[in-house]
Amino acid sequence: MPENWKTYNLGNLIEHQKGFAFKSKWYQNSGAIIVRVSDTTDNSIDISTCNKIDIDLASSYERFKIQFNDIVIATVGSWPPNYASVVGKVIKVPQEADGSLLNQNAVRLRTKNPEKFDQKFIYYLMKSKTFLKYIVHSAQGSANQASIKLTDIFNFSFSLPNISEQKSIASILSALDDKIELNLQMxxxxxxxxxxxxxxxxxxxxxxxxxxxxxxELGEIPKGWEVKQLEDIIKFSNGYAFKSKQLLKEEEPDTFHIFKMGHIQKGGGLKADGTKSWIKKRDCKGLDKFILRTGDILMSMTDMKDNMTILGHTALMNENNKFIVNQRVGLLRVANNCGIDYPYVFLLTNSSDFIQRLRSQANSGVQVNLSTNAIKSAKVVVPNKEVNVKFNNITLPYYESINQNALENQTLTKLRDTLLPKLISGEVRVKDAEKTLSEVL
Structure with a gap:
């Protein structure tokens, strides 16, 4: 630790406000936004999933409002806690969530003295593995639920540079986050x-x-187009049923990432940092057909009836030979002589009409499942080859750019996660980090 850095407890720097237990019967389609722990992403808030309450009612709960750049930490999660669990998750409030109301099981943190303690620096401090490790070891559990006490959060001890260096460190890390966010928006x-x-x-x-x-049978379609089954334009296979004892909780050399349903976003799309499991490549001999490549489409075959968000939806793989697909995820690979390529299939399988028809073929129960036959026999409109080729010529460049941006974000995220602990501990100084940043951005 540099000599001029001082040691503090987190509680000396911040003021806080716990969330309120808003009643579900108050929820409606418009009004003031309620942010639940389930609405948070790895670093931010997904406004599209938030519930709302009447604005007049919300006026009685002003003190539970959160502001842009506030820090929110989840105080409840599953037991036992681990580095992928919800408890201890730290997010920064985005501009679009400014003025929202914070629900229970979370606490809002805000610096007491912005002239001495930088809010963004505190956020990055709490995103460090040092803080996460501290939280995981501080958590208490009963039954299947883990929780952390506010006193444990406030007792977290760390060293801090002067405000100027705090701002410089936060600026470097923010520059990487801003570029990542720009790519996401693009x-x-x-x-x-x-x-x-x-x-x-x-x-x-x-x-x-x-x-x-x-x-x-799907309504009026242009002459020359046909209604076929999904299996007429793709090759389908179920993911492989790996044994739990084969799976690793930490990445090692010569391993594949296991692609699970947790890698499929709500409503479709790839969540590359989803469920984290790995398997040694030597344990995957003879499983070449399950190793994913760019353009592969992955479909969720299972979901919960009361909270159905991913059943039938798909993710689009954007790199080769990194993932291997697990059971209850369907692998769709384009295979046809109709001129159809992966953009059409990906967009089709996330379109509302297709999802509605496919889900009508799922079984009924607490856990809802799609059979291989239901997926393969799903009815789809197949345009003529000339139309398909024109569509490919327009959309393939879109997805090439999307893939390039996603891979760049992986590089930027890795750099940010490497620099973060070194900068906030003083191991790497601002001048050296700025040089590294200028070479990347």
Whole structure:
């Protein structure tokens, strides 16, 4: 530790406010936003999943409001706690969640003296493995639930540089986060453009309205198009049933990441940092067909009936030979002579009409499952080859850019996670980190 750094307890630097137990019967479609722990992502808040309450009612709970750049930490999670559990999760409130109300099982933290203690530096301090390790070991449990006391959070001890260096450190780490966020926003825009084009062409038939239409079992479609089964345009296989004793909890050399349903986002899309399990490559002999490559499409075959968010939805793999697919995830690979490539299949399998039809074929129970036959026999509209080729020519560059941005984010995230503990401990100084940053950005 540098000589001029001073040691503090977290409780000396911040003031706090616990969340409130808002009643579910208050929830409605519009009004003030309620942020639950389940609405948080790895670093932020997903506003699209938040519930709302009446604005007039919300006015009685002003003290539970959170602000842009506030720090929120989850105080309850599953037992036993580990480095992937919810308890101890730290997020920074984004601009779009400014003024929201914080629900129970979380606490809001805010620096007492911004002129002496930088809010962003405190956030990065709490994102460090040192703090996470401290929280995991401080957690207490009963039954299947883990919790952390506020006193344990406040007793976390660390060393701190002066405010100028705090701001410089936070600026370096923020620059990496800002670039990551920019790439995410670019990808979101490209994904929205691709889906909008898919709907315009293949749902509304916009470019084909002047042509002749014919009846089909899926409604009227342009003449020359066909209704086929999904297996006519893709090759389908179930993921492999790995034995739990084979799986590793930490990454080692010469291992594959296990692709599970936790890697599929709500509503579709790839969550590359989802469920974390690994397996040694030497234990995967003869399983080449399960090793994923760019353009592979992965479908969730199981979900919970009361909270169905991913059943039938798919993720698009963006790199080769890193993941191997687990059971209850379907692997779809494009295979046809119709000119269809992976963008069409990916967009199709995340379209509302397809999802609705597919889910109607699922079994009923607490856990809802899709059978291999239900997936393979799902009805789809297959345009003529000329249309498919034109669609590919437009959308393939979108996904090439999306993949490039996603891979760049992996590099930036790795750099940020490497620099973070070294910067906040003084092992790496600002000047050296700035030089590294200038070479990357």
């Amino acid at each position: 990808n979101k825009t490209l994904e929205e453009m691709a889906m909008a084009l898919y709907k315009h062409w293949f749902v509304d038939f916009g470019p084909f309205q002047d042509g002749e239409f014919v009846d089909s």
